[in-house]
Amino acid sequence: MSQLSVSEAVAETGLSAHTLRYYEKEMLLYEVPRDSGGRRFYTRELIAAIKFISALRATGMSIHGIKDYIDLYRRGEHTAQQRMGLLQSHEEAVQAQLKKTRASLNMIQRKIALYQSQLDAVAPNKQRA
Amino acid sequence: MSQLSVSEAVAETGLSAHTLRYYEKEMLLYEVPRDSGGRRFYTRELIAAIKFISALRATGMSIHGIKDYIDLYRRGEHTAQQRMGLLQSHEEAVQAQLKKTRASLNMIQRKIALYQSQLDAVAPNKQRA
DNA sequence: ATGCATGTTAGAGTGCGCTCTAAGTCAAGC
DNA sequence: GCTTGACTTAGAGCGCACTCTAACATGCAT
Numbered sequence: 001m002s003q004l005s006v007s008e009a010v011a012e013t014g015l016s017a018h019t020l021r022y023y024e025k026e027m028l029l030y031e032v033p034r035d036s037g038g039r040r041f042y043t044r045e046l047i048a049a050i051k052f053i054s055a056l057r058a059t060g061m062s063i064h065g066i067k068d069y070i071d072l073y074r075r076g077e078h079t080a081q082q083r084m085g086l087l088q089s090h091e092e093a094v095q096a097q098l099k100k101t102r103a104s105l106n107m108i109q110r111k112i113a114l115y116q117s118q119l120d121a122v123a124p125n126k127q128r129a
Numbered sequence: 130m131s132q133l134s135v136s137e138a139v140a141e142t143g144l145s146a147h148t149l150r151y152y153e154k155e156m157l158l159y160e161v162p163r164d165s166g167g168r169r170f171y172t173r174e175l176i177a178a179i180k181f182i183s184a185l186r187a188t189g190m191s192i193h194g195i196k197d198y199i200d201l202y203r204r205g206e207h208t209a210q211q212r213m214g215l216l217q218s219h220e221e222a223v224q225a226q227l228k229k230t231r232a233s234l235n236m237i238q239r240k241i242a243l244y245q246s247q248l249d250a251v252a253p254n255k256q257r258a
Numbered sequence: 259a260t261g262c263a264t265g266t267t268a269g270a271g272t273g274c275g276c277t278c279t280a281a282g283t284c285a286a287g288c
Numbered sequence: 289g290c291t292t293g294a295c296t297t298a299g300a301g302c303g304c305a306c307t308c309t310a311a312c313a314t315g316c317a318t
Contacts, residue, residue: 006294006295017294037295
């Protein structure tokens with residue numbers, strides 16, 4: 001069970017088979033093994049890589065940015081420091097993005113509150129009727 | 130000063146002139162007034178609308194979704210309840226998105242910590258040297 | 259009156275991240 | 289042996305949100 005078929009990997013990662021192939025073509029995934037019939041299967045390590053790539057995507061890192069990270073990975077252990085630096089600067093970007101989103105959300109929430117008081121003035125205490 | 134030229138509106142909102150025109154074409158902005166020479170200018174109300182639209186965009190609402198909201202606005206006061214509902218369901222979507230982003234960020238932070246301990250094992254106490 | 263910055267238009271182009279298509283292969287079950 | 293379903297490929301297509309182009313107009317400063 002440490003080797004998943006395409007459909008199992010789809011179920012496990014939440015990505016589509018199309019997207020898995022696309023990531024492979026873009027070199028985010030490499031050395032994906034095949035069975036005797038030429039079909040892909042995904043090892044535990046690959047599934048972990050896919051999940052990490054998904055986390056990078058979900059936080060807004062571009063495919064290109066992820067590729068840079070993966071390329072460092074492929075170049076060996078001596079790139080660990082650079083990889084960490086990459087992740088750290090991404091983390092900063094995500095924190096900034098979160099801050100901006102929270103500020104925008106706040107503005108939206110104030111607007112909702114405005115609607116609530118406005119609707120309340122028109123039809124007050126409706127819940128007590 | 131309650132009427133801003135294009136370049137002033139650009140400075141005030143952080144959007145490009147291209148994007149302002151694009152939003153107008155997509156009907157997110159309407160009745161943008163013109164001076165005698167046919168040039169646009171932006172009233173206080175328009176600037177506020179642009180900033181609110183930017184907040185919706187920054188939280189991931191699509192242009193189409195914003196258009197739906199604006200269309201309700203144009204139809205008059207009796208749509209206030211619907212508009213509020215729209216904002217509320219958007220708020221929920223944003224909260225869910227934030228949650229997902231935080232979870233992904235957490236995964237990335239754990240990876241960074243892993244790098245840190247790994248690099249520390251190779252060159253421990255470097256800071257004390 | 260000349261030059262230059264700032265604006266106007268319609269429409270084309272761009273970059274991103276998938277997403278789909280079409281035609282074919284393979285293995286297992288009936 | 290035949291069907292079915294899961295897979296394969298190269299490459300095209302798509303939706304989104306801008307972003308830019310080209311040719312032209314206006315208005316202020318020298």
